Amino acid sequence: MTFRLQRHAINPVLLPDPTSDWECYNVYNPSVIHHNGLFHMHYRAQGLDWISRIGYALSTDGVHWNRLRQPVLEPHDGSDSRGVEDARVVEIDHTFYMTYTAYGREFTGTGKPTHLGGGILPMVARSQNLITWERLGPIVRGEDNKDHVLFPRKIDHRFVALHRRWPHVWLARSDDLLTWQEADMVPIYQPRPDNWWDAKSVGSNGAPIETPHGWLCINHAYAADHVYRLGVILLDLDDPTQVIRRPTEPIFWPEELWELRGEVPNVVFSNTNPVIGNQVYVYYGGADHVIGLATCRLDALIDYARFG
Amino acid sequence: MTFRLQRHAINPVLLPDPTSDWECYNVYNPSVIHHNGLFHMHYRAQGLDWISRIGYALSTDGVHWNRLRQPVLEPHDGSDSRGVEDARVVEIDHTFYMTYTAYGREFTGTGKPTHLGGGILPMVARSQNLITWERLGPIVRGEDNKDHVLFPRKIDHRFVALHRRWPHVWLARSDDLLTWQEADMVPIYQPRPDNWWDAKSVGSNGAPIETPHGWLCINHAYAADHVYRLGVILLDLDDPTQVIRRPTEPIFWPEELWELRGEVPNVVFSNTNPVIGNQVYVYYGGADHVIGLATCRLDALIDYARFG
Numbered sequence: 001m002t003f004r005l006q007r008h009a010i011n012p013v014l015l016p017d018p019t020s021d022w023e024c025y026n027v028y029n030p031s032v033i034h035h036n037g038l039f040h041m042h043y044r045a046q047g048l049d050w051i052s053r054i055g056y057a058l059s060t061d062g063v064h065w066n067r068l069r070q071p072v073l074e075p076h077d078g079s080d081s082r083g084v085e086d087a088r089v090v091e092i093d094h095t096f097y098m099t100y101t102a103y104g105r106e107f108t109g110t111g112k113p114t115h116l117g118g119g120i121l122p123m124v125a126r127s128q129n130l131i132t133w134e135r136l137g138p139i140v141r142g143e144d145n146k147d148h149v150l151f152p153r154k155i156d157h158r159f160v161a162l163h164r165r166w167p168h169v170w171l172a173r174s175d176d177l178l179t180w181q182e183a184d185m186v187p188i189y190q191p192r193p194d195n196w197w198d199a200k201s202v203g204s205n206g207a208p209i210e211t212p213h214g215w216l217c218i219n220h221a222y223a224a225d226h227v228y229r230l231g232v233i234l235l236d237l238d239d240p241t242q243v244i245r246r247p248t249e250p251i252f253w254p255e256e257l258w259e260l261r262g263e264v265p266n267v268v269f270s271n272t273n274p275v276i277g278n279q280v281y282v283y284y285g286g287a288d289h290v291i292g293l294a295t296c297r298l299d300a301l302i303d304y305a306r307f308g
Numbered sequence: 309m310t311f312r313l314q315r316h317a318i319n320p321v322l323l324p325d326p327t328s329d330w331e332c333y334n335v336y337n338p339s340v341i342h343h344n345g346l347f348h349m350h351y352r353a354q355g356l357d358w359i360s361r362i363g364y365a366l367s368t369d370g371v372h373w374n375r376l377r378q379p380v381l382e383p384h385d386g387s388d389s390r391g392v393e394d395a396r397v398v399e400i401d402h403t404f405y406m407t408y409t410a411y412g413r414e415f416t417g418t419g420k421p422t423h424l425g426g427g428i429l430p431m432v433a434r435s436q437n438l439i440t441w442e443r444l445g446p447i448v449r450g451e452d453n454k455d456h457v458l459f460p461r462k463i464d465h466r467f468v469a470l471h472r473r474w475p476h477v478w479l480a481r482s483d484d485l486l487t488w489q490e491a492d493m494v495p496i497y498q499p500r501p502d503n504w505w506d507a508k509s510v511g512s513n514g515a516p517i518e519t520p521h522g523w524l525c526i527n528h529a530y531a532a533d534h535v536y537r538l539g540v541i542l543l544d545l546d547d548p549t550q551v552i553r554r555p556t557e558p559i560f561w562p563e564e565l566w567e568l569r570g571e572v573p574n575v576v577f578s579n580t581n582p583v584i585g586n587q588v589y590v591y592y593g594g595a596d597h598v599i600g601l602a603t604c605r606l607d608a609l610i611d612y613a614r615f616g
Contacts, residue, residue, distance in 0.1 A: 019327060036437040058376065060440055068366065070374040130343040132368055 003304035005230070005252040005282055005294035010063050011127040012258055012263040013283070014043065014291035022047035022071060023048060023055055028285025031087040031098070031206070031272045032062070033130075034139045039274075040130050041065060041283070042098065043073070043291060044086040046263075051075060052083030053099065056131065062281055072131050074097075078106030079121055079162050080169070088271045089130070090207045092159070096127045100159070101146045102138070109142010111129065119245070122163055137179045139163055149271070151240070152210065159165065160240065162204040162217070167191050168243050169204060169219070185240050189233065191221065197250050198231060199223040206273035209280070211302050214244045218251075218273050218282065229253040234305045240283050248308040252282070252294060253299075262287025281303030311612035313538070313560040313590055313602035318371050320566055322351065322599035328593045330355035330379060331363055334571050339395040339406070339514070339580045340370070341438075348438050348584075349591070350380070350395040350406065351599060354571075359383060360391030362408065362586070371587055371601065380439050386414030396457045397438070398515045400467070404435045405467070405485070406485075409454045410446070417450010430456040430471055432485050447471055447480060455511030459548070460518065467504045468548065470512040470525070475499050475513055477527070479549050487534065496549050497541065499529065505558050506539060507531040514581035515594070516543065519586070519610050520576060520611070522552045526559075526565055526590065528580050535574040537561040538590070542613045555616040559609075560602060564594025570595020 016027050023045035030043035030108050039059040055071035075081050080102035087100045091238065101124050107119035121138035122145045139148055139161060148163035158173045161180075168187035174180050198221030210214035215235040218235050222228050229250035236242035239263040254266045270284035286292045286297045323579035324335050331353035337383030338351035347367040352360050383389050388410035393473035396409045406563040408431050415427035422428065430453045447456055447469060454473035466481045469488075476495035482488045499510050516523035523543040530536050537558035543551035562574050578592035586606045594600045 036440055038437050058439055066378045066380075068374045068376055068378045072374075129346050131366055147431055 001304065001308045003200075003251050003296070003300065003308055004247055007256070008063060008293040008295060011256070011292050012286060012290035012292045013063055014057065014065055014067075016045070016290070017067075019282055020047060020069075022049075022051075022053050024048065025050070026289045027291055028288050029073070029086045029269055029271055030283045030285070030291050031089045032274050032281060032283050033089045033091060033096070033272075034062075034274050034276050035091065035130070035155075035285060036090075040089075042089055042130075044085050044087070044285070045071065045114060046083075050083075052085045052103070054084055054112075060174065062276075073100070073125075073133055075104075076135075077104075079104040079108060080123075081105045082118060084123075086271050087210050088152045088206060090152045092150070092153060096130055097135060098125045098127065099123065099148045099150055100125065107142070111142060112140075114144045118148060118219065119259055120144065122146055124150075126177075136177050140165075145196050147185070149204050149207055151215070152207045155238070156239065162208070164203045167201060167204045169202060188235070188241050189243050189246065193246060195223075195224050197221060197227075197229045197253075200226075205230065207281075208240070209273065209275055209298070210237070211298075213302060214239050216302060216305055218270065220269055221250075225266075227254060228268055230268060230284075230307075232301065234306045245306060251296075254287070256286065256292070258290050259286040259292070262289030264288040268292070309612065309616045310557055311604070311608065311616055313604050314315060314335065315564070316371060316601040316603060318565070319600050320594060320598035321371055321601045322349075322365065322373055322375075323341030324353070324597070325375075328377075329533065330353060330357075330359075330361055332356065333358070334364065334597045335580065335599055336571075336596050337394045337577055337579055338591045338593070338599050339397045340406070340582050340589060340591050341397045341399060342370075342400065342582050343438070343585050348397075350397055350438075352393050352395070352593070353379065354391075354523055356371045356478075356605075358391075360393045362392055362395050363534055368509075382407070383412075384443075385412075387412040387416060387427075388427060388431075392431075394447050394454070394579050397512060398458045399461045400458070404438055405458055406433045406435065406441060407456045407458055408433065414435075415450070416517055419450060422450075422452045426546075428452065428454060430454055432458075444485050447482075448473075457512050457515055459523070462549045463546070463548065470496075470516070472511045475509060476515060477510060484586070494549050496543070497551050497554065500594070503531075503556060505529060505531050505535075505537045505561075508534075513538065513578045514590075516548070517581065518545070519606075521614055523548050524610060524613055526578065528577055529558075533574075535562060538576060538578060539591075540609065540616075542615045553614060555612060559604075560613070562595070564600070566598050567594040567600070572596040576600070
């Protein structure tokens with residue numbers, strides 16, 4: 001049994017704007033949430049200074065986008081001076097939360113800087129309007145940790161997040177999103193060294209999708225070839241530290257020219273998979289340069305996760 | 309007793325964009341509503357084809373604006389093929405309503421076309437998200453009628469609007485915003501032929517402001533000199549067909565170069581006066597070309613309306 005996401009006929013759905021100083025080079029790795037009858041996109045953009053900022057766009061159909069001219073989230077201190085990256089937005093109890101990666105000149109942990117003399121932080125922010133964001137803080141400090149995403153509801157009255165403490169994907173819990181204790185963190189899965197496409201590295205995509213059969217999670221991975229591919233994994237509904245099933249084959253990989261060539265070649269990277277009706281919308285960055293859309297039926301994806 | 313609105317130090321707050329096809333010539337006559345911690349602006353814009361469209365911008369401080377690249381309301385048939393103009397947005401019972409003027413090649417009333425072989429319609433539209441708008445229909449057809457604005461709450465369980473059936477400002481009531489009966493319409497005030505600044509024409513600005521002393525309404529007018537000036541009028545809280553008071557002097561008039569020169573000279577035209585705390589924000593079109601901001605204290609404006 002194989003399964004493939006289908007690219008939308010109109011693609012890419014968002015391109016860099018050559019007339020913009022902050023988004024003339026790359027727009028990629030978007031988050032999309034469907035709220036109040038509109039698709040709201042938060043996307044990563046790079047322009048003349050190579051600093052990543054989060055831009056915002058609206059759509060009525062999920063395909064044609066209307067962008068704000070200026071970004072909605074930008075660096076504000078040494079912890080994110082090199083950029084804010086890879087937003088993942090969820091709505092929990094009528095409040096919006098964004099997880100994103102802060103990349104800064106400053107390194108705030110103990111030990112040595114992790115990224116070219118600086119560091120990264122897996123951040124959480126909060127908003128009531130999707131435009132202005134209050135930074136709550138990082139899940140952990142002083143390590144190479146990203147691809148963190150919140151579950152779209154509390155489980156046992158606690159916030160739950162997936163994050164990556166390489167090479168494992170971990171699960172963490174918090175009462176208030178401010179305090180994340182080591183005792184509440186547990187590794188749940190990792191690369192499969194004997195598997196052809198996810199042997200080297202794996203990380204989470206968008207917010208887990210709640211289904212009667214478990215939390216349906218899409219993830220990304222690569223092997224020695226460094227080609228990014230997407231796969232699925234099913235976690236237990238009540239105890240998402242338990243992996244129920246993990247099909248062997250990927251569901252999506254680079255094929256179009258704008259996925260094979262760009263800022264970083266051979267990348268399809270997704271942080272979002274909103275579900276509207278029975279349709280799953282997988283928005284993704286193509287080669288860290290443009291934004292694409294692929295879709296599938298939710299029921300079919302669930303079947304693949306369970307039996308594929 | 310005199311009273312003057314104070315221009316903000318940063319002005320104009322929005323300019324046409326010379327790189328845009330649809331808003332390169334003029335941006336003017338905005339509506340601004342404060343909702344969910346943000347200022348939301350709907351503004352009239354004209355570009356290469358001279359057709360008016362409604363653009364949308366966001367702000368955290370009411371002064372610096374972040375625009376969507378594409379308009380949110382555009383012509384859709386012969387009734388508004390020449391443009392959609394002069395939005396006035398209110399929130400009533402958790403739903404947004406926009407009144408605007410449709411200007412079309414088509415004339416839909418009986419009798420002769422009113423505007424250069426076409427006609428105008430005083431329209432009402434509805435939205436849950438401030439971006440997508442459902443057209444409900446016009447208040448009247450087949451006449452020169454504009455400057456219509458809804459009261460920000462129902463009165464005696466009915467929607468209430470001011471509109472202008474020249475030369476009078478009228479009040480109209482409706483159960484559903486779809487049906488507006490002639491029996492529910494009444495003229496309430498008119499130009500003062502013996503007054504120096506509002507002798508020829510008068511019309512409503514933004515939504516009436518509810519105060520303990522009555523509905524505080526800002527209006528615009530001109531005399532034979534055709535210079536647009538702003539004034540105030542106080543209407544009875546329970547029966548807004550009754551004028552409580554109407555000070556003689558204007559509170560604002562063109563003085564800056566960008567109010568004296570532009571698409572139409574000597575115009576300050578406002579359709580909006582949101583109140584945040586004790587501050588009234590009067591956004592206005594300057595010479596039908598740019599957008600300005602002037603403010604005042606609400607308590608002082610009430611005093612002027614009562615005793616000025």
